[in-house]
Amino acid sequence: MNNQNKFSRRQFLQVTGVGVGGICLLANCGNSISIWRFFSNTEAKLMDAIADQIIPPDDWPGGSESGVTNFIDKQLVGPYVRFQQDYRKGLLAIHDSCNDIYNKQFEELDWNEQTAFLEKMEAGKMHGNIWSNGFDKTFFSLCRDHAMQAYYGSSRHGGNRNNKSYQMLELDYPLIIGQNRYKS
Amino acid sequence: MNKKTLLHKSLLVLSVIILFFLIGFGSFYSYWNSAPASKTCASCHEIENSVNILAQSTHRTLTCKECHGTALSNGLHSLNEKSMMVFNHAKNENTEDIRLNEPQMLEVMNNCTRCHKIEQSKWLSGGHSAKYKDIFLNEKHNKTEQLNFDCLRCHGMFADVDIDELVEPLDIKGPWKFKDSAVANNPTIPCLACHQIHNEGSPYKSPEYSNPQDIFYKRKHSVSNVSYYNRHDKTKIMAENLPTLKLWENERQVKVSDDILMRNCIQCHAPNGKHQAGTSDDRTPRGVHEGLSCMACHDVHSNDARQSCIKCHPAISHCKLDVKTMNTSFADPKSPNNIHWVACTNCHKDAKTLKK
Numbered sequence: 372m373n374n375q376n377k378f379s380r381r382q383f384l385q386v387t388g389v390g391v392g393g394i395c396l397l398a399n400c401g402n403s404i405s406i407w408r409f410f411s412n413t414e415a416k417l418m419d420a421i422a423d424q425i426i427p428p429d430d431w432p433g434g435s436e437s438g439v440t441n442f443i444d445k446q447l448v449g450p451y452v453r454f455q456q457d458y459r460k461g462l463l464a465i466h467d468s469c470n471d472i473y474n475k476q477f478e479e480l481d482w483n484e485q486t487a488f489l490e491k492m493e494a495g496k497m498h499g500n501i502w503s504n505g506f507d508k509t510f511f512s513l514c515r516d517h518a519m520q521a522y523y524g525s526s527r528h529g530g531n532r533n534n535k536s537y538q539m540l541e542l543d544y545p546l547i548i549g550q551n552r553y554k555s
Numbered sequence: 556m557n558k559k560t561l562l563h564k565s566l567l568v569l570s571v572i573i574l575f576f577l578i579g580f581g582s583f584y585s586y587w588n589s590a591p592a593s594k595t596c597a598s599c600h601e602i603e604n605s606v607n608i609l610a611q612s613t614h615r616t617l618t619c620k621e622c623h624g625t626a627l628s629n630g631l632h633s634l635n636e637k638s639m640m641v642f643n644h645a646k647n648e649n650t651e652d653i654r655l656n657e658p659q660m661l662e663v664m665n666n667c668t669r670c671h672k673i674e675q676s677k678w679l680s681g682g683h684s685a686k687y688k689d690i691f692l693n694e695k696h697n698k699t700e701q702l703n704f705d706c707l708r709c710h711g712m713f714a715d716v717d718i719d720e721l722v723e724p725l726d727i728k729g730p731w732k733f734k735d736s737a738v739a740n741n742p743t744i745p746c747l748a749c750h751q752i753h754n755e756g757s758p759y760k761s762p763e764y765s766n767p768q769d770i771f772y773k774r775k776h777s778v779s780n781v782s783y784y785n786r787h788d789k790t791k792i793m794a795e796n797l798p799t800l801k802l803w804e805n806e807r808q809v810k811v812s813d814d815i816l817m818r819n820c821i822q823c824h825a826p827n828g829k830h831q832a833g834t835s836d837d838r839t840p841r842g843v844h845e846g847l848s849c850m851a852c853h854d855v856h857s858n859d860a861r862q863s864c865i866k867c868h869p870a871i872s873h874c875k876l877d878v879k880t881m882n883t884s885f886a887d888p889k890s891p892n893n894i895h896w897v898a899c900t901n902c903h904k905d906a907k908t909l910k911k
Binding site: 445525526527533534538542544545549 | 788837
């Protein structure tokens, strides 16, 4: 056993305390079934539809299949925690606006309707208090920027599933490069 | 009540408490180690995904402890780690992307070899079983090229420390030694360097003879358990998602096999940044062997290629020579004609004479 595995009495007591407390807490975890960290299942479905509009699937995976929603969800409980309220507000606004205009949810609209809705957002032409102060434009930009980061960034951040965008761009990832600079 | 009676009673109460604790803990520990993962390990959201993937993998019949050991099989270290996970979870701290450290990875590897003894013995007989001391304390290498962080990309990719924390001094003078001598016998290319266990796949099974599509050669060949461990990202990349090598012999593009397994090999046996054939550690077949996969000649675990010629060649070649005895590096490592890219013109300088 190496030094890492040696325990002082104080550490042992700490571990025991944390362990017992933790086991008690486990009982509270059993009911959670969401696979998302920040999004609700409804929000994630909507985010998938937006992601596919921003990066439509063709011969290569679109935004949802490549994990854009997973990337945003993961970053929102990490470095992008400051955008949590924007997403909560923005996704709710899209949901409510779609209900008002089409009496449907965004993901139930046909493809062209979805595109038209997002184009209106991008142009800053949405109506209603919730979109005031240019929030429509701002939120669309936020989704687009994060979708691009997800799609073209490293898969370790939660997007770009199976490095498909790198394959599409014919980029070697990981880089194929040898280091043996001398001959024996 | 006198002091003696009080002491006796206290000892009795304490003994009963300890007994109950041991019975309770023992029962809980036994339950934990025998209950299905869905009721134990997968209770942790951070581990749930790994458990779910394992359920769809080739190793679906195994329980977590068969590879990872129990909470106490690695002393209290494992218990400490899991306790901290629960603690961080309760504090709402994100603890996903859990990775094995090197001792844990080696423990898993030991458990791989419990079942995969043949693969282990083949691996031991080949070059990929090199230990840390064989690679990082190699005087000939270290005097020629200074050790650097990128060595760990292919040798010791699971090392918990960087090269400057592993070997000293970092120069070409030496003498070199490990900062922690305990790592000297660690394998530099363990099982998990090329294999991914938590991945979708199906165990081998007998054909369903009533179904013509289930005949062995018509089944889809899966290589989902082969992957490359990318130290930079600490992620596994399935071989089928690795890039195919684009290789150039001056201006000519070399035909490279589309064998998915070979994509793993070329991550380390790679040419220089310009992808010029034969540079750095490139061994991509060219010449008479152009287009072949590494696996056409090399055994996947031992890398042995000694019996490979007979797989394709007749005993006597077109030159009326036994290919195994030709002047190539297969017969003699000092031969100028490297078996990886030997061409007819290496020996027949005037190619026209070949046609006559």
